[in-house]
Amino acid sequence: MSDKILMTPGPTMVPKEVLDVCHLQPYHHRTPEFYELFSCLNSNLKKIFKTNMDVLTLTSSGTGGMEAVVANLFKKGDKVLVASIGHFGERFYDITKAYGLDSDIIDFGWGNAVDLNKLEDALKKNEYKALIVTQNETSTGVTNDIKAIADVAKRHDVPVIVDAVSSLGGIPLEMDEWGLDAVVTCSQKCLMSPPGLSFVALSERAWQMAEESDLPKYYFDLKKARRGVQKEKPDNPYTPAVSTIMAVKKATDMLLNIGMDTVYKNQHLIGEKVRKTIKDIGLKLFPDESISSDLLTAVEVPEGYKAGDIINYMSERGILITGGQAHLKGKIIRIGHMGYITDEMLDLTFDALKNALSDLS
Template sequence: MKNRILMTPGPTMVPKEVLDVCHLQPYHHRTPEYFKLFSDLNSNLKKIFKTNMDVLTLTSSGTGGMEAVVANLFKRGDKVLVASIGHFGERFYDITKAYGLDSDIIDFGWGNAVHLDILNDALKKDKYKALIVTQNETSTGVTNDVKSIADVAKKHGTLIVVDAVSSLGGIPLNMDEWGLDAVITCSQKCLMSPPGLSFVALSERAWQMAEESDLPKYYFDLKKARKGVQSEKPENPYTPAVSTIMAVKKATDMLLNIGMDTVYKNQHAIGEKVRKTVKDMGLKLFPDEAISSDLLTAVQVPEGYKAGDIINYMSEKGILVTGGQGHLKGKIIRIGHMGYVTDEMLNLTFNALKSALLDLS
């Protein structure tokens, strides 16, 4: 199969410098070389999370990190509120239910962002131990204002858990300054690396809750992971995805060398360019542009076309984009542009989309 350019919600493209690291023989995970590598990665991640707390590395997808937070923070019957704006908000709610939490979901609708007044009213009506929210909803191309959402949660003494799986390292997030209690991300989105790792950071308040948690956990026991990070020889409790850790270390070096403020500015410019270009083609964005993601653009399928035909046509041209999920299947196409994206990739994507609209008309 020929190589395709991944303009998807993830996995995303990986820079050559990072791919080169993936080809190296992995370290053994109980050696001084690995301890140094893992320590340096932890230091990089703390700078990107913008936290003084430990960042824990789990061998899993982002969903594993989401499950780990639920399993470690809560007790059976704890009451939590999930503020959902799409598929991944619903997924987090499903995880809470799987662990027996007394969870409620407030659905703001696919294509909308969290409405602060409605959220405030919901938190007034009941006493929730935690609020769970997605920063960047890739099913709809919408970004939530997490800082303002956290301010609302703080007024009610509610912990805030943030799914930053597709956003951390691409748009601003400041864990400590914003008072976030749990933040989850993964390797294959804005961190420009292959899939296989999730990363979790907890606040002091969240760690206190973890001490009281009675939910089942073994592989995803964050207290074990924290003990390994804080060891004189930093390590993971079990065999990690060493090659991916080597890759993420290289990728985070690259991001920090650019500077996170510059990374955010570049991602915003890319988002603006994609939105302008698709509108210039006569296409309509799915969400309101004021809440559109700088990391993924959802485009309405124009009348007379089929989403699957456009996606397949672009794939034949070497550009992989994705369709809608849930009730948006067949109604939108999603163009991912997070992490490692070049002008050449963007232009090839635009050309493939333009050709699809012409040839399939």
């Protein structure tokens, strides 16, 4: 392979079939061809979100989708709880503060999952307008049990907002069945497409919250986006990233043709293979294996090595991985294996890592 293999938290590798679509001339976004394309994409996304609600397409990264949820669901001063297990939980908290919410953050620590008992105690202490939580925390390689978290929130009648930016389409998430009120994801992770789009779905309860919201929004006004989706000829309020929409339509066709249960099973097998190989090499996983992600593996940097040296060595050999963030910088390396991953990609990554440890010792 001449190009670098992206074993990162995102962007991720894009299948040839999807790349071929990216090379086509884009549709004009006010034409019958686009309306049909967008309608099919919306149908695919509902199947992957596991919801009967509309899924809205925004031209932004996943962070834009996170901001859109905050801007559309709350009033200034609303009290919300963010359950954080790493960098992206903290990011969601920062967004709530930027919009003037009275936010609390319960920090379970980088490398841990949400403790359900502590969460229950926190929800008892205040009347929160919502609970915000990350399903798959790529800064640490930890996956939260969203169903169990939603069950706790349900006992307190608290709406649940899920950052599924790096997880939707790779590990199970049942929006309607689990009673989730807002779910956010994006194009460049498990959906096997280039960056450029975020996707947001809201429950009926969340749409009622949107009716009462008084926070400023214009480009990210979800009510405008919903009106566009519900037209006989569905479209976006503004010019979208048409080529990326074309790509995601193709990628979601591929996922659904495989079958989501099979996708989840395959992703779990990949996660198990990566974790076993890492241990066989003699390295240590950063989080406890019981909460380790099937989509990204965080590995402790062994004594005597520098994370940057390992990353640079592998990059020079065509394999791109990433290091730790914030206080974990220099302490861990992160190997992404979400979305489009082949055995060849995994084998080349393992070989490059083994050679790095040998040659840098």
